[in-house]
Amino acid sequence: MITYFNHLHSQHQGKLEMFRGELVPCFEVPARADHVLAELKKRSFGAIVQPEAFDDSALLGVHSQRYLDFLTHAWDEWVALDPANATRDALPSVWPVRSLRSDVLPTNFAARMGLFSMDAGSPLTSGTWVAARTGADCALSAALAVAGGERAAFALTRPPGHHAGADFFGGYCFLNNAALAAQQLRTQGFERVAILDLDYHHGNGTQAIFYDRADVYFTSIHGDPQTEYPFYLGYADELGAGAGIGCNRNWPLPRGTGFGVWRATLQHALSDVAEFGAQALVVSLGMDTFVGDPISGFALQTPDYLQVGDELAKAGLPTVFVFEGGYAVAEVGVNAVNVLQGFEQARNINKKST
Numbered sequence: 001m002i003t004y005f006n007h008l009h010s011q012h013q014g015k016l017e018m019f020r021g022e023l024v025p026c027f028e029v030p031a032r033a034d035h036v037l038a039e040l041k042k043r044s045f046g047a048i049v050q051p052e053a054f055d056d057s058a059l060l061g062v063h064s065q066r067y068l069d070f071l072t073h074a075w076d077e078w079v080a081l082d083p084a085n086a087t088r089d090a091l092p093s094v095w096p097v098r099s100l101r102s103d104v105l106p107t108n109f110a111a112r113m114g115l116f117s118m119d120a121g122s123p124l125t126s127g128t129w130v131a132a133r134t135g136a137d138c139a140l141s142a143a144l145a146v147a148g149g150e151r152a153a154f155a156l157t158r159p160p161g162h163h164a165g166a167d168f169f170g171g172y173c174f175l176n177n178a179a180l181a182a183q184q185l186r187t188q189g190f191e192r193v194a195i196l197d198l199d200y201h202h203g204n205g206t207q208a209i210f211y212d213r214a215d216v217y218f219t220s221i222h223g224d225p226q227t228e229y230p231f232y233l234g235y236a237d238e239l240g241a242g243a244g245i246g247c248n249r250n251w252p253l254p255r256g257t258g259f260g261v262w263r264a265t266l267q268h269a270l271s272d273v274a275e276f277g278a279q280a281l282v283v284s285l286g287m288d289t290f291v292g293d294p295i296s297g298f299a300l301q302t303p304d305y306l307q308v309g310d311e312l313a314k315a316g317l318p319t320v321f322v323f324e325g326g327y328a329v330a331e332v333g334v335n336a337v338n339v340l341q342g343f344e345q346a347r348n349i350n351k352k353s354t
């Protein structure tokens with residue numbers, strides 16, 4: 001399987017995130033992607049290449065112009081407020097919740113940080129834009145490769161993407177890589193595309209982007225939002241809107257869920273993907289379902305991920321894998337590559353038997 005690696009990912013290196021009333025070191029660190037890269041190389045998993053550079057217009061199928069304009073200049077604006085800001089990251093602290101206006105774009109920088117974000121856990125740094133932008137290129141390149149006939153491709157990038165909406169960042173995410181991949185598959189001629197989000201956290205951004213569309217099916221298995229981030233989306237009664245009714249399906253599971261129940265849920269989700277008639281699949285590959293994850297609550301173990309790959313291969317669809325979360329840094333490489341290896345092995349067995 002070909003991997004598009006974001007060689008600029010470490011440009012995004014947040015220092016601190018707000019957690020329970022104090023600033024704590026970021027969980028979403030560059031070493032995460034480096035461990036996955038090292039494991040791919042160790043197993044000689046296939047070509048590892050830099051992404052093609054796509055024009056900003058490729059982002060507009062998913063994100064709003066005013067959000068992209070904001071992200072492009074945010075760091076410079078932050079430093080312009082005070083040169084000393086160059087030594088610290090930007091975090092939002094005020095948001096336009098119900099009854100406040102989000103149609104007006106304030107000139108005040110802090111006000112726009114809040115307008116374009118959903119939490120105070122996602123620091124914006126000097127290199128956030130270049131890292132996120134190159135990550136988008138990875139997702140778009142992987143989708144293009146699959147559209148060009150590759151059975152599967154892997155976008156290995158950080159920061160992650162699935163919490164980012166059309167016009168907001170949050171949950172460590174800035175550009176929605178999985179949504180960009182899905183939209184690119186649509187543009188390249190796949191009529192019906194499914195997104196399967198396996199990250200521990202509900203992919204609220206991805207769901208919202210496609211919620212009223214009938215051409216992109218979104219389904220997600222995640223920690224119950226009653227207790228788990230992002231709290232305000234990801235419930236089982238969210239089935240889509242308008243033309244998209246029936247094209248959204250959530251599978252919230254309680255903390256402590258182990259591989260037996262998780263795998264049975266995956267099989268349900270994949271049978272719905274088949275019923276939808278998907279012609280291509282995007283997998284939001286979050287590895288924070290791992291038992292050792294420091295901020296998550298499922299109990300999957302390292303060998304289980306080979307089985308996950310096997311299940312995904314059985315769907316028989318051209319597949320784009322997009323790296324999302326996974327914060328057990330020492331194990332994230334082995335776990336992620338286990339999924340990809342399980343996928344490849346199942347595929348080779350199928351080839352032999354036909």
Ligand code: OKP
Pocket residue numbers: 019121160163171172199200201202229286288295324325326
């Ligand atoms: C991003 B992705 C931990 C609080 C949780 C947000 C979690 C974002 C997860 N201190 N903060 O879905 O893996």
Ligand code: ZN
Pocket residue numbers: 199200201286288325326
């Ligand atoms: Zn997550």
